[in-house]
Amino acid sequence: MSSINQDPEQIARDKIDQMLREAGWMVQSKNKVDLYANIGVSVREYQTDVGPADYVLFVNQKPVGIIEAKREEEGHRLIAVEEQSTGYAQAKLKYLDNDPLSFVYESTGTITRFTDHRDPKPRGRNVFSFHKPETMAEWLKKGKSLRERLQSIPELNTTGLRPAQIVAINNLEHSFKKNRPKALIQMATGAGKTFTAATFVYRLLKHADAKRILFLVDTKNLGEQAEQEFMTFQPNDDNRKFTELYNVQRLTSSYIASDSQVCISTIQRLYSILKGEELDESAELANPEENSWMQQQISKKKAMPVEYTPKVPIEQFDFIVIDEAHRSIYxxxxxxxxxxxxxxxxxxxxxxxxxxxxxxxxxxxxxxxEESVTDGVNVPYDVYTIETEISQKGAVIESGWFVDRRDKLTRAKRWQQEDEDTEYKRNDLDKKVVNPSQIRNIIREYKRALKTTIFPNRIDANGDYEVPKTLVFAKTDSHADDIIKIIREEFDEGNDFCKKVTYKIEEDPKSLLNRFRNNYNPRIAVTVDMIATGTDVKPLEVLLFMRDVKSINYFEQMKGRGTRTISSDALREVSATATSKTHFVIVDAVGATKSKKTDSRPLERKPTVAMKDLLGAITMGVADEDLFLSLANRLIRLEKQITDKEKDKLLDYTGGKNLKQITKELITAYDVDAIETKAQLAIDKLCTDGVLSVSDISPAIREEAKAKAQQELVREASKTFNGELNDYLDNVRKQHEQIIDSINIDTVTKSEWDTTSEDKAKETVQNFTAYLEANKDEIKALSIYYNQPYNRRDITFKMIKEVMEKLQMDKPTLAPEMVWNAYATLEEVKSTQPKDELTALVSLIRRACGIDSELKAYDKTIDENFRNWIFKQNAGQHNRFNQEQLDWLRMIKDHVVSSYHIEMDDLDYTPFDAKGGKGKMYQLFGKEMNGIINELNEILAA
Structure with missing residues (x-):
């Protein structure tokens, strides 16, 4: 039946009825009540002594709760309805001398809130649907609510727990007692997160009588590790193992055992269960943001939302523990x-x-x-740097040379003579160009440095060198293959010595990972991402970075592979010549430890989906954020690769749009700010045209406008794509093969220990100070700071810019950000670094030449000096300045913050001209005007 002309409240009631039936309730009208017809009965419009309640819930013929129904557009004010719904819950029902009802809902059929009035401080919360009547019967049988039971959890027995684990568990349980719905435990890799989880899970089951707890992971590998942890966990107040006390089930199908108290599942599997779909097992191999299973989702017009699943009700789990919670939960x-x-x-x-x-x-x-290292929970690391000529600078393949060209996908080679010079940079390595000599020189130098410097005393009983367990991070599968081939050659070893561990190998990756962890061979494993996060390999002693990483989180996770402690005996089982694991070594062959990191999310969400499939899906009208962002990411990369001629040809297929425009449209289609801006413009137009008044603009109208705005942005981005354009983009991409540069021979330029961060910080500060002193007679601003402090009031924006430009030219490594961070490493810096680079530079110069005894943001110094000056003026002469004069003085102060000095002529420009310029200031201050400007220049620069 169409809902267009239906009463909005009736639409909500129909939705609520449907939700109740799905959750196992029988819905009855007040005139046809039969409380014995079902364990749970919901009666509409039941009379109370304060009026009819929309729904009264009966379980086993006893009233237990009420539902207050509201129209959908009232979803934003459900919290305001709580008093009304509570009033019904506390009322007397017709014919019954009932106690207040415990379970109270407010619902529009789209948004539902729930309050359990048995809780110590009843607090409403959003729920996906209604709880089952069987659940309510169980809750009432237990008497106390879960949140009340949490109040009486006994003190933690700290035997066998590390200090950080004790803090985490105590604080988490305190958070539970405060009824905080979400809590985050941040704990260093290797510090025992899963053991901590097993401890508090045990306590929740034993002392809070939790029914079932979910341990959620995003890879099958992590699920297996968690299962092992629970199987070996023995609580400190019981002689039995956890699995002897409670049933632990790792989900391998959609079946959740009714007697399982701990479920371990991937988020992918749970999603498929709630969607009623079978899960392709490959979906659990990589975390969902790097997942091949997502290819299947492309066939759908939109990723469908989860729906209520009677077999897995909303109350299936009391607690959900999310492992590796920094990823895959968005x-x-x-x-x-x-x-x-x-x-x-x-x-x-x-x-x-x-x-x-x-x-x-x-x-x-x-x-x-850092804290975990101090406590001896993890081991520290040292950095060893290997640099080569080609790694740093690239090389040139000259015209006339005969070289191999290799297809990136099939690995098929063809030999051709180059007809023009090809220059490649460091970032092109192992993408556009593969230089075997570059890889070989890194590996050869690593082998040499291992024996002489990194772990020199690893000679076995036969007099041979024993390579410590090493993990190499490669850029791609193809890069990993090149590295493995060269490692085996350079170390003069067979296949077992060095193996690739990724999800794409023919061997069982789990079995191979176990061999790497527990057996003598392989000594070296090469991975792209499988062992990058969340996987324990305790005997690891070296991480060799042959790929850079831009994400700070991912880099920290990769570093975490080496941090694990291991007993000396366990280490010697796989590395006989090792005595103990005191530290691990990062061998940085690509500058990964020095490159700038970001915490932003990568655009690529579907790395395993072929570009032609992404193009085809969008052309066919698939509207999916991951799809749009992944294609945008591919096109950003392609734009940097293709020639100007290819870019011009592209315009013939796009109606004149270049790749940058197309990319921007793809990203904008899912940009919240862009959608809201477009929606607001549409609403403004409706108001201007008289279709709507401001009072008509409800949240529902805003949401509708946003949905329409997004549809338009999606349509605008999608309509560019067509069969001809898609073929062209796919073909132009394929033309970019890898050139195998076997002619340019590489050489090692650096092979040494990296200094510690503090040493580097000291060096940076010393170099900065030395540079200023060396140039103090040559650069005017520096001359004033060092030799004529009384002239600081005359320093101008132009002078500071001159210092910056010369510094950038002479010493680009002494950028203000780098020097500021160096000071922050060496001393307590209370100020945050100014966003403006020149202001930061002034702050640093003042610290280096001794004007300031500690590093302070110069804009804050000006603010402080101004406040002090105003205070003195008012103290000496009662209210010397009126409000209008004070406003002008603040404008002058703000100008000095950005320009470091003010001249009389500045009053003719923004922002002073809009306020009347020189004439207005003279009108306000009269003959004091010049004196005040000079005084402020001097005072503010003090």
Whole structure:
């Protein structure tokens, strides 16, 4: 039946009826009540002594709760309805002398809130749907609510727990007692996150009588590790293993055992269960943001939302523990967590801004890698740097040379003579060009440095050198193959010595990983991403970076592979010549430890999907954020690769749009700010045209406008693509083969230990100070700072810019950001670094030449000097300046913050001209005007 002309409240009632039936309730009208017809009965419009309640819930013929129904457009004010719904819950029902009802809902059929009035401080929360009547019967049988039972959890027995684990568990349980729905435990990799989780899971089952707890992971590998942890876990107050006390089930199908108290599952599997779909097992191999399974989703016009699943009700789990919570819980996958009415506990070593936001900034414990090293929980690391000529500078393949060209995908080679010079940079290596000599020189130097410097005393009983367990990070599968081939040759070893560990290998990756962890061979493993995060290989002693990493989180996770402690005996089982694991070594062959890192999310969400499939899906009208962002990422890369001639040809297929425009449209289609801006413009136009008045603009109208705006942006981005353009883009991409440069021979230019961060900081500060002193007679601003401090009032923006430009030319490594960070490493810097680079430079110069005894942001210094000056003026002469004069003085101060000095002529320009310029200032200050300007220049620069 069409709902266009239906009463909005009736539409909500119909939705609520449907939700109730799905959750196992029988819905009855007040005139046809039969409380024996079902375990759970919901009666509409039941009379109370304060009026009819929209729905009264009966379980086993006893009233237990009420539902207050509201129209959909009232979803934003459900919290305001709580008093009304509570009034019905506390009222007397007709014919019954009932106690107040415990379970209270407010619902529009789209948004539903729930309050359990048995809780110590009843607090409403959003729920996906209604709880089952069987669940309510069980809750009432237990008497106390879960949140009340949490109040009486006994004190933690700390035997066998590390200090950081004690803090995490105590703070988490305190958070539970405060009824905080989400909590985040940040704990360094290797510090025992899963053991901590097993401990508090045990306590929740034993002392809070939790029914079932979900341990959520995003790869099958992590699920297996968690299962092992629970199987070996023995609580400190019982002689039995965890699995002897409680049933642990790792989900391998859609079946959830009714007697399982701990479920371990990937988020992918749970999503498929809630969607009623079979899960392709490959979906669990990589975390969802790098997942081949996503290819299947392309066939759908839009990723479908999860729906209520009677076999897995919203109350299936009381608590959900999310391992590696810094990834895979956003976008499509967030629905899984929103579905369940459960406390959420995140575990991660490397949270980012999204993680803090998702967990409501409720960080119950933070335990950093540095703290874990101090406590002896993890081992520290040293950095050994290997640089080669070609790694740093690239090379040139000259015209006339005969070289191999290799297809990136098939690896097929063809030999051709180059007809023009090809220059390649360091970033082109192993992408556009493969230089075997570059790889060989790194590996050869690594082998030499191992024996002489890194781990020199590893000679076995036969007099041979024993290579410590080493993990190499490669850029791609193809790069990994090149590295493995050269490692085997350079170390003069067979296949077993060095293996590739990725999800794409023919051998069982799990079996191979176990051999790497527990057996003598392989000594060296090469991976692209399988062992990059969340996988324990305790005997690892070397991480060799042959790929750079831009994500700070991913880099920290990769470093975490080497941090694990291991007993001397266990280490010697796989590395006989090792005595103990005191540290691990990062061998940096690509500058990974020095490159600038970001915590932003990568655009690429579907790295395993062929570009032609991405293009085809968008052409066919698939509207999916991951799809759009992945294609945008591919086109950004392609734009940097293709020639000007190819770019011109492209315009014939796009109606004149270049790749940058196309990319911008793809990203904008899912940009929240762009959608809101477009929606607001549409609403403004409706108001201007008289279709709407401001009072008509409800949240529902805004949401509708945003949905329409996004549809238009999606359509605008999609309509560019067509069969001809797609073929051209796919073909032009394929033309870019890898050139195998076997002619340019590489040489090692650096092979040495990296200095510690503090040593580097000292060196940076010393170099900066030395540079200023060396140039203090040559650069005017520096001359004033060092030799004529009384003339600081005369320093101008132009002078400071001169210092910056000369510094950038002479010493680009002494950028203000680098020097500021160096000071922050060496001393307590209370100020945050000014966003303006020149202001930061002034702050640093003042610190280096001794004007300031500590590093302070210069803009804050000006603000402070101004406040002090105003205070003195008012103290000496009661209210010397009126409000209009004070406003002008503040304008002058703000000008000095950005320009470091003010001249009389500046009053003719922005912002002073709009306020009347020189004439107005003279009118306000009269003959004092010149004196005040001079005084402010001197005072503010003090």
């Amino acid at each position: 976008n499509l996958w967030k629905q899984v967590l929103d579905y369940f009415d459960a406390f959420l506990i995140g575990l991660t070593a490397t949270p980012d801004k999204r993680t803090f936001g998702f967990f409501n900034e409720n960080v119950v414990s933070q335990y950093t890698y």
